[in-house]
Amino acid sequence: MADESTVLDLSQLRRSCSSCALSDLCLPAGIGGDDLEKLDMAIRDKRMLDRGGALYRDGDPFHALYVVRSGSLKTFVQDDTGAMQILGFHLPGDIVGFDALATDRHVSQAEALERSSICELPYDRLQQVTSEVPALHRQLMRVVSREVVEEHRHTVVMGRQQAQEQLAIFLKSLSDRYQRLQRDGSMLTLSMSRYDIANYLGLVVETVSRLFSRLEEMGVLEVNRKAVTIRRPDLLAELCRSSSTSPSRQRDNG
Amino acid sequence: MADESTVLDLSQLRRSCSSCALSDLCLPAGIGGDDLEKLDMAIRDKRMLDRGGALYRDGDPFHALYVVRSGSLKTFVQDDTGAMQILGFHLPGDIVGFDALATDRHVSQAEALERSSICELPYDRLQQVTSEVPALHRQLMRVVSREVVEEHRHTVVMGRQQAQEQLAIFLKSLSDRYQRLQRDGSMLTLSMSRYDIANYLGLVVETVSRLFSRLEEMGVLEVNRKAVTIRRPDLLAELCRSSSTSPSRQRDNG
DNA sequence: CGTGGACTTGAAATGACTCAAGGCCGGTGG
DNA sequence: CCACCGGCCTTGAGTCATTTCAAGTCCACG
Numbered sequence: 001m002a003d004e005s006t007v008l009d010l011s012q013l014r015r016s017c018s019s020c021a022l023s024d025l026c027l028p029a030g031i032g033g034d035d036l037e038k039l040d041m042a043i044r045d046k047r048m049l050d051r052g053g054a055l056y057r058d059g060d061p062f063h064a065l066y067v068v069r070s071g072s073l074k075t076f077v078q079d080d081t082g083a084m085q086i087l088g089f090h091l092p093g094d095i096v097g098f099d100a101l102a103t104d105r106h107v108s109q110a111e112a113l114e115r116s117s118i119c120e121l122p123y124d125r126l127q128q129v130t131s132e133v134p135a136l137h138r139q140l141m142r143v144v145s146r147e148v149v150e151e152h153r154h155t156v157v158m159g160r161q162q163a164q165e166q167l168a169i170f171l172k173s174l175s176d177r178y179q180r181l182q183r184d185g186s187m188l189t190l191s192m193s194r195y196d197i198a199n200y201l202g203l204v205v206e207t208v209s210r211l212f213s214r215l216e217e218m219g220v221l222e223v224n225r226k227a228v229t230i231r232r233p234d235l236l237a238e239l240c241r242s243s244s245t246s247p248s249r250q251r252d253n254g
Numbered sequence: 255m256a257d258e259s260t261v262l263d264l265s266q267l268r269r270s271c272s273s274c275a276l277s278d279l280c281l282p283a284g285i286g287g288d289d290l291e292k293l294d295m296a297i298r299d300k301r302m303l304d305r306g307g308a309l310y311r312d313g314d315p316f317h318a319l320y321v322v323r324s325g326s327l328k329t330f331v332q333d334d335t336g337a338m339q340i341l342g343f344h345l346p347g348d349i350v351g352f353d354a355l356a357t358d359r360h361v362s363q364a365e366a367l368e369r370s371s372i373c374e375l376p377y378d379r380l381q382q383v384t385s386e387v388p389a390l391h392r393q394l395m396r397v398v399s400r401e402v403v404e405e406h407r408h409t410v411v412m413g414r415q416q417a418q419e420q421l422a423i424f425l426k427s428l429s430d431r432y433q434r435l436q437r438d439g440s441m442l443t444l445s446m447s448r449y450d451i452a453n454y455l456g457l458v459v460e461t462v463s464r465l466f467s468r469l470e471e472m473g474v475l476e477v478n479r480k481a482v483t484i485r486r487p488d489l490l491a492e493l494c495r496s497s498s499t500s501p502s503r504q505r506d507n508g
Numbered sequence: 509c510g511t512g513g514a515c516t517t518g519a520a521a522t523g524a525c526t527c528a529a530g531g532c533c534g535g536t537g538g
Numbered sequence: 539c540c541a542c543c544g545g546c547c548t549t550g551a552g553t554c555a556t557t558t559c560a561a562g563t564c565c566a567c568g
Contacts, residue, residue: 077406081495085410099406101399108406131388138381144398145355151405152331152353152362156339158412159456161557163524194547202413202456207524209548225533225547241335415525417556448515458557463516479515479565 016040022093026067027121027136027143035133047120049073049112055096057109062100064122068092071116072191075099076199077108086200088154089113089192091177098144113191158202166201167211168239171221175230186230215239270294279347279434280321281375281390281397289387301374303327303366309350311363316354318376322346325370326445329353330453331362340454342408343367343446345431352398367445412456420455421465422493425475429484440484469493 017028017040028036046069049055055066055073073090087108090096100106130137153173160166171188179185190197198208212228215221220236222229230236271282271294282290300323303309309320309327327344341362344350354360384391407427414420425442433439444451452462466482469475474490476483484490 077410079410079495085413087406087409098399098402102396102403107403127392130391134385137384137391140395141398142356144395144402145352148352148398148401148405149356149361151402151409152341154409155341155405155412156331156333158409159339159453161456161458161523193545199413202415204415204525205547206526206549210524213548241333415555459515460517460558461556464556467516 017043020069022067022069026093026095027139029142030139031133031135035135038129038133039136041125041129043119043121045120047118049116049118051112051114053112053116055110055112055118056100056106058106060100060106062097062104062106062123064120065095065097065126066110067119067121068094068096069117069119072113073110073116074113074192074196075108075110084199086196088150089174089196089200092181095143095147098147101144113196154200162242163201163203163207164211164214164239165242166203167197167208167215168220168236168242170197170201171228171230172236172240175233175236186233188228188230190226190228271297274323276321276323276347280349281393284393285387285389289389292383292387293390295379295383297373297375299374301372303370303372305366305368307366307370309364309366309372310354310360312360314354314360316351316358316360316377318374319349319351319380320364321373321375322348322350323371323373326367327364327370328367328446328450329362329364338453340450342404343428343450343454346435349397349401352401355398367450408454416496417455417457417461418465418468418493419496420457421451421462421469422490422496424451424455425482425484426490426494429487429490440487442482442484444480444482 017023018033018036020028023029023036028039031039047055047066049071058078068090070092072092073094073096074086075088075090075096076084076086078084090110096110097106099108126140130140157166157169157173160169174188174190175185178188192200194208194212195205198205201208212221212223215236216223218235220230220232220239222231271277272287272290274282277283277290282293285293301309301320303325312332322344324346326346327348327350328340329342329344329350330338330340332338344364350364351360353362380394384394411420411423411427414423428442428444429439432442446454448462448466449459452459455462466475466477469490470477472489474484474486474493476485
């Protein structure tokens with residue numbers, strides 16, 4: 001799966017949403033034949049990023065949206081002291097860069113977690129196509145809305161009081177995303193570090209490490225560095241909503 | 255401020271983005287005269303909500319975006335057990351409802367925190383106008399991008415380890431929003447309950463209550479139920495980045 | 509004036525953090 | 539090929555902030 005991009009002929013993959021396995025996940029979803037050709041015209045050459053390579057940095061002028069083709073990214077913000085907060089992990093089919101639309105400058109950063117291939121969608125070309133293809137406009141709004149909903153999910157995870165619950169939800173959601181990509185949802189390859197996971201969840205790395213060990217002891221997971229196997233999906237699902245019985249968060253008491 | 259909406263003539267306010275004090279904050283920002291008229295056509299009658307009144311519920315079919323004109327809202331999700339997670343608090347000029355664009359159904363809820371006046375923007379009309387006014391399309395993307403960035407901010411707050419820091423940032427950000435609305439940023443009226451604040455930050459209500467007391471003891475705030483006065487903005491700003499010296503979150507160690 | 513919900517406060521329990529040490533692995537250079 | 543190094547990860551012990559549990563107060567409202 002990791003070397004897919006190196007095996008395929010790069011030039012062949014240029015401008016070919018129709019031939020892309022992700023077409024029904026990312027932008028072209030629900031867009032017909034002729035319009036798809038027009039969309040292809042808006043896509044610039046793919047871009048390869050090595051692990052740690054930056055797709056964009058805080059303050060960069062906005063000029064494109066990006067689709068992950070293979071590999072994975074993290075997006076994050078850093079405050080003036082250099083403290084980082086991870087905003088999301090992005091798998092193939094995910095689109096990043098929406099943060100810059102408001103101010104024409106990126107206000108977050110995107111970085112490859114492993115060798116990754118990225119589709120670049122220059123925004124001026126995209127706008128041009130959008131004006132010709134109303135369906136694409138609608139689709140673009142859908143995609144950015146998906147982003148909003150995805151961040152709601154992140155908020156819900158961070159709002160949990162129990163760290164174990166947070167990690168369980170994180171793993172389950174990763175598993176779900178794997179399945180949507182036709183991968184085996186029980187065999188996760190965590191391209192992000194434990195530090196990243198901890199940061200994403202608002203925890204410290206030791207807590208995350210201990211939780212992995214605990215979940216392994218419980219027989220839920222089999223952990224081997226970055227390779228995590230979900231042995232008991234049923235138990236994992238259980239843990240996602242276990243101690244949600246805390247009364248203060250229980251209801252809508254406004 | 256709370257009775258502004260009742261003082262003004264309701265019918266006069268209908269379809270009048272140009273006469274709205276919020277015009278440079280919400281959708282019409284950066285849209286010229288003629289186009290503004292067209293936009294006005296997309297706006298349906300205003301809607302009043304009483305405290306606790308629902309603007310939309312989880313599962314409701316999508317048909318409009320909403321602008322807060324006066325008052326305030328909270329948006330939140332509830333899981334199957336009824337546990338709530340607050341996603342945001344929304345002041346005049348804020349637009350809500352973007353969550354539904356992806357699936358044509360709302361996947362969150364919006365509820366008034368006090369008597370509030372809402373502009374309704376039926377999406378089909380909006381789309382119609384959008385096709386005639388390209389600048390509006392661009393503006394719409396800007397606005398939803400602002401939403402994305404705003405949620406990033408929420409994520410950063412929730413990621414903090416110290417509850418006091420979280421509350422300080424929450425109050426400071428509320429103060430900043432007040433100032434953008436030409437209000438006195440040092441006199442906050444918390445229309446949301448302590449439960450809501452706690453939930454929004456991922457804490458329990460007792461912790462929030464204690465923190466208010468502590469901040470008052472420290473001379474930072476003067477707390478009087480829902481009325482909070484910021485006595486020492488300098489100290490408050492200090493607290494926002496105080497204990498950010500925790501090493502695990504410090505840098506980008508991926 | 510009484511009731512109920514929101515809020516506050518105290519005391520105790522606990523789960524996550526901090527600090528510290530050690531293990532593991534991949535990469536590098538001899 | 540092996541030894542060394544450094545970063546990532548794990549584990550342990552102790553501390554502490556936050557949660558939990560339990561009263562009790564305040565205020566709005568009927």
